[in-house]
Amino acid sequence: MRDMFRGFGAVFYKETLHVRRDFGTLFFSLIIPLLQMLLLGYGIDTNIRQINTVVFNADGRRESRELLDRLKNSDTFHLVRYVNTDHEMNEMIIAGKARVGIKIPVDYSDKLLHKMSAQVLVLIDGSDSSVAGQAINVTTSIGLDESLRRVLVNNETFAVDMRPKLLFNPDSRSPNFFLPGLTAILLLNVTTFLTAFSIVREKERGTLEQLFVTPVRPMGLLLGKLLPYLVIGFFELCMILTFMRFAFHVPIHGSVILLAFLSLPYIFVSLSLGILISSKANSQSEAMQLAFLTILPSIFFSGYIFPRETMPKIFYVISYFVPASYFINITRGVILRGAGITHLWIDALALFAMGTFLLVIAARRFQNKVIMA
Amino acid sequence: MSANNSKTNGEPDGTDPAISARGLVRKFGNFTAVNDVSFTVARGEIFGFLGPNGSGKTTVIKMLTGLLPLSGGEASVEGLNVRTDAERVRERIGYMSQNFSLYPDLSVKENLTFYGRVYGLSPDRLKKRMDDVIQMNGLEPYLDRLGAQLSGGWKQRLALGCAMLHEPKLLFLDEPTAGIDPVARRQLWDLLFELSGHGITFFVTTHYMDEAERCSHVAYIYYAKLIADGTPNSLRELPDVTPQGTMRVEITTPEVTRALKIARQIQGIRSATIFGQSIHALIDDHFNLEDLREQLQKQGITVAEIRPLAPSLEDVFVELTRKNQNNQSEVARA
Numbered sequence: 001m002r003d004m005f006r007g008f009g010a011v012f013y014k015e016t017l018h019v020r021r022d023f024g025t026l027f028f029s030l031i032i033p034l035l036q037m038l039l040l041g042y043g044i045d046t047n048i049r050q051i052n053t054v055v056f057n058a059d060g061r062r063e064s065r066e067l068l069d070r071l072k073n074s075d076t077f078h079l080v081r082y083v084n085t086d087h088e089m090n091e092m093i094i095a096g097k098a099r100v101g102i103k104i105p106v107d108y109s110d111k112l113l114h115k116m117s118a119q120v121l122v123l124i125d126g127s128d129s130s131v132a133g134q135a136i137n138v139t140t141s142i143g144l145d146e147s148l149r150r151v152l153v154n155n156e157t158f159a160v161d162m163r164p165k166l167l168f169n170p171d172s173r174s175p176n177f178f179l180p181g182l183t184a185i186l187l188l189n190v191t192t193f194l195t196a197f198s199i200v201r202e203k204e205r206g207t208l209e210q211l212f213v214t215p216v217r218p219m220g221l222l223l224g225k226l227l228p229y230l231v232i233g234f235f236e237l238c239m240i241l242t243f244m245r246f247a248f249h250v251p252i253h254g255s256v257i258l259l260a261f262l263s264l265p266y267i268f269v270s271l272s273l274g275i276l277i278s279s280k281a282n283s284q285s286e287a288m289q290l291a292f293l294t295i296l297p298s299i300f301f302s303g304y305i306f307p308r309e310t311m312p313k314i315f316y317v318i319s320y321f322v323p324a325s326y327f328i329n330i331t332r333g334v335i336l337r338g339a340g341i342t343h344l345w346i347d348a349l350a351l352f353a354m355g356t357f358l359l360v361i362a363a364r365r366f367q368n369k370v371i372m373a
Numbered sequence: 374m375s376a377n378n379s380k381t382n383g384e385p386d387g388t389d390p391a392i393s394a395r396g397l398v399r400k401f402g403n404f405t406a407v408n409d410v411s412f413t414v415a416r417g418e419i420f421g422f423l424g425p426n427g428s429g430k431t432t433v434i435k436m437l438t439g440l441l442p443l444s445g446g447e448a449s450v451e452g453l454n455v456r457t458d459a460e461r462v463r464e465r466i467g468y469m470s471q472n473f474s475l476y477p478d479l480s481v482k483e484n485l486t487f488y489g490r491v492y493g494l495s496p497d498r499l500k501k502r503m504d505d506v507i508q509m510n511g512l513e514p515y516l517d518r519l520g521a522q523l524s525g526g527w528k529q530r531l532a533l534g535c536a537m538l539h540e541p542k543l544l545f546l547d548e549p550t551a552g553i554d555p556v557a558r559r560q561l562w563d564l565l566f567e568l569s570g571h572g573i574t575f576f577v578t579t580h581y582m583d584e585a586e587r588c589s590h591v592a593y594i595y596y597a598k599l600i601a602d603g604t605p606n607s608l609r610e611l612p613d614v615t616p617q618g619t620m621r622v623e624i625t626t627p628e629v630t631r632a633l634k635i636a637r638q639i640q641g642i643r644s645a646t647i648f649g650q651s652i653h654a655l656i657d658d659h660f661n662l663e664d665l666r667e668q669l670q671k672q673g674i675t676v677a678e679i680r681p682l683a684p685s686l687e688d689v690f691v692e693l694t695r696k697n698q699n700n701q702s703e704v705a706r707a
């Protein structure tokens with residue numbers, strides 16, 4: 001086992017030449033993530049506003065109109081149409097033209113005047129659970145508020161006054177939450193594909209076989225391939241962060257330098273993953289399929305879309321084996337919560353360990369299973 | 374030819390044969406790709422390794438270069454055991470694969486520089502060796518051209534250049550002339566002879582019989598088994614090639630196709646095949662050549678000339694293959 005990194009310098013030299021020659025491909029592979037970020041950043045808004053609402057106001061007097069105004073002013077409901085029958089209201093909801101139907105009965109104002117309990121029917125389309133949840137929350141709290149105002153006549157104060165305060169993302173802006181996670185996914189995409197392709201291409205050309213007849217050692221070969229792409233991946237990260245900060249105005253609360261530093265182990269894992277894929281795949285299309293196979297779990301199990309804590313147990317366990325889980329924790333930590341190295345070193349360490357593990361496995365595979373022409 | 378008993382370990386002392394293979398076996402699952410193959414290649418030889426596609430030629434190269442582990446047998450290359458010393462073997466050999474594996478997006482100079490660095494040449498030595506290789510292969514005018522823009526012949530020269538930068542004493546060339554034009558083919562062989570004169574050993578696989586004739590030592594592998602091993606001339610004189618009581622003749626005639634049909638009917642002609650404007654036939658040696666001419670002319674064939682002929686290497690391999698198919702014989706060594 002003498003000089004296990006033999007050939008590293010030569011491969012590194014050659015790989016940088018490849019990158020320079022094929023600048024067009026590189027340019028596109030770096031630009032496309034930015035376009036994806038543009039689309040997703042503007043497209044995804046998890047805050048539910050302006051739900052289409054149909055109203056059947058059978059009462060029509062001042063009290064009922066006041067209630068509707070309050071619903072409208074909540075910004076949650078958008079009153080699209082007023083109807084005059086239950087049937088029309090149902091039809092609107094079934095047809096999907098409205099997600100919420102509000103029926104104010106004919107005796108609403110009378111009951112309020114006689115200090116009796118007045119009922120309002122709120123029909124909610126449950127096919128989208130987050131829309132339904134928001135509609136329930138807002139209507140019940142408006143109802144509660146309305147009741148309290150009528151009960152507390154003499155400027156009495158609320159017995160219990162809850163004052164929730166959102167930390168870190170006070171406006172609940174979706175980009176602030178989504179883009180740090182998206183950074184992890186986009187970075188994974190680019191780096192995994194780039195390394196996997198660069199090795200599989202050599203298999204297709206037969207140059208890898210040629211290299212195995214030289215004294216180059218697998219570790220030297222793999223690290224020589226990996227390092228140029230580590231630089232490219234890092235550059236891509238900087239572009240994504242710049243874009244996120246200045247195009248989407250996502251404030252970075254923590255240290256940018258720390259974030260950049262902690263991204264290195266993550267890029268290292270993604271590159272090693274690409275190399276492992278290339279030890280299995282014999283053609284670029286095969287490599288593409290395998291890469292997609294690794295990207296899907298990163299999207300669904302990493303907490304990028306669904307919070308890891310609410311996942312079924314089995315998926316929660318799986319999420320510990322997904323590198324993106326750790327990096328999303330790092331990006332959200334630094335960008336949103338201003339976390340420091342003391343909070344995040346363990347994530348970085350986990351990533352570094354995963355990367356080393358994958359790389360060693362890949363090197364062993366290249367060592368043992370020599371390619372059959 | 375007995376295999377030299379090379380050391381299994383320790384330093385090569387320069388007296389070992391370039392390659393010594395004894396009882397090589399390679400299995401892929403149930404399939405035996407190489408079955409009990411033994412041969413020795415002396416230093417400075419041009420060793421031609423022939424055989425049909427899929428008969429195990431490339432597998433043998435991969436075993437000797439340490440790309441594939443041996444399932445059985447022993448092999449030493451440049452005095453080093455390939456089982457235990459594959460890495461040092463790789464430092465001492467050059468290898469040019471079937472498809473001249475170069476980087477199409479790197480220039481000639483960059484390809485050379487890369488391989489030089491792979492072999493760990495110092496900057497001074499690399500520069501000197503690059504100059505030598507460029508001059509030897511006539512690559513000077515193409516230094517800045519990309520690999521992809523070279524024609525087949527130049528690709529092959531560049532590949533050869535890359536394989537010999539580190540001054541290996543033994544070069545493996547796997548079908549070096551497949552798909553290149555005749556001029557480039559001849560130039561390559563001229564270069565091989567020149568290098569061989571400097572003591573470099575070549576292990577060359579090929580399909581071309583005329584290339585086999587140029588080798589100083591040939592071996593023929595047929596479906597995993599070695600069936601011939603010797604110099605071209607000694608193989609031609611093998612009794613199996615021209616069986617007792619037979620001789621080879623060349624019949625020159627303007628009507629080869631019709632003549633072949635008729636010749637195959639004539640008693641005393643064992644086999645016949647067309648070579649351009651003539652027929653090569655194996656006939657009983659008591660057959661009088663004048664009788665043969667008469668018999669053919671009786672059937673309306675104009676015969677220009679009939680003369681005795683030495684067997685070609687192709688004849689040798691055809692006969693040995695046939696014999697091998699009939700009864701499992703051992704390697705014909707000469």
